[in-house]
Amino acid sequence: MSISDRERKSADFRADAAGKAEGGASSAFTAFGLRAEAEPIRKGLHVVATPIGNLGDISFRALATLAAADAVVAEDTRVTKTLLAHYGIATPLVAYHEHNAAVMRPHLLARLAGGAALALVSDAGTPLVSDPGYRLVADALAQNIEVISVPGASAVLAALVVAGLPTDRFFFEGFLPPKSAARRQRIAELAPIPGTLVFFESPRRIVETVADLAAVLGPRDAALARELTKYYETVRRAPLPELAAALEAEGPPKGEIVLLVGPPDARALIDNxxxxxxxxxxxxxxxxxxxxxxxxxxxxxxxxxxxxxxxxxxxxxxxxxxxxxxxxx
Structure with missing residues (x-):
């Protein structure tokens, strides 16, 4: 970084700090019983990962960013308000979700273009993974607004590392179609991928989804991770037909679900x-x-x-x- 770049960024820091100070907002947060004042952050869109269940799974950098930002842009402000309150953060919240994105995005981009530092969060985990943040980031970059990653928890990676399935290659699909015919068609399209498949699914559809996966993919190894990082966290590992039969007999599990399916076995040709x-x-x-x-x-x-x-x-x-x-x- 050149001296002029350092001077410019330093000036940005001072301007952001002054703007927040004029507004009377605090940049402090509390962790481990200690109250800390966050350092000023540079202007731009900060993409901040938040916990997926356990409130302790957040970095000091993320807390400092949330505390120092001019506003926190959240999917559900009620969910994020709980997180901010837990850490004593008083930064204003702005709702941004799929139902108001078209209206709110120009407003947020205007604030960013005017020199604001905004923190973008999802309800849980890393933003842009199955949430509407992608378009805001893309449009910010198109307007030469800096986008900064503040990494942390991710349900996809948290499930992948405990599933016992290959991790060298994986494909995140998100949610499969809700209708069985379309779901089976999509599963067939995913079948040749030479890596672990990762899905999100709701308890309401998980029984039917696993049954369709078993019907299309056969006896591949699978893992159903539920309520990761929470007190009742469970990971169930079994071949797809066995998992489908168990869910059919027991009924759907409760809570947040990540479903993982192992890659195809080139030797497992069915010729009967x-x-x-x-x-x-x-x-x-x-x-x-x-x-x-x-x-x-x-x-x-x-x-x-x-x-x-x-x-x-x-x-x-x-x-x-x-x-x-x-x-x-």
Missing amino acids: QDDIDARLTDALETLSVKDAAAIVSAATGQPRRKVYARAIELTGSSESRNKSDEKTD
Whole structure:
């Protein structure tokens, strides 16, 4: 960094500090029973990770940033207010979520362009992972507004490191579609990915989602992490069919859920025709011949063209004749 850059950033620090001082807001926070005054932070959008359940899982830098910011931009201000109150932080809160993002984003960008230091948080964990913060960050960067990462807790990584599944490659999907047919189609598209798959899911849909994963992906190893970092944290590890059967028998678990599925085993080619036919028959109850063939092909490792032909035989469908020019792999 050049001397002029240092001088400019120092001037930014002083200007931000003066602005907050004029507004009468405190930049202090409390940790381990000690009250500390946060150092001024530079102007821009600070993307701050917050705890995913245990309020102790937050860094001193994150606390200092939240305390020193001109405002904290939060998904649900009620949730973030609890965190700020726990650490004695009095920074004003601004709501920014999927329902008001289009209206609030220009206002926030104007504040940033005017020299404000804003802290962007999600309800839990690292912002921009399944929340509306992405567009705000993208638009800020497009306007040459600095974006600063303040890293910390992440439900994705917290689940991944305790799942017992490969971590060298993983793919975060977020939430699968709510309808079974669309969900199975998406699972089939994800099936060839050579890494651990990571999903978020609600307790309301977890039983059906795991059943669909088992139907499409077969006996892959899986882990269901629930209430991570909280008192009742549990991680259940089992092959997908076993996990699906357990959830069906016991009912859905409560709390926040991260579901992980291991990568495909290149050796696990399913060539039992009765098994393939059973999978096709099940899939054809709700899907077209083309989509059913795609899902069963992904689950068994059999060529899609071969599975498609067998699906035609099983149904006597005219789909291939009506769409004779339709391409299959």
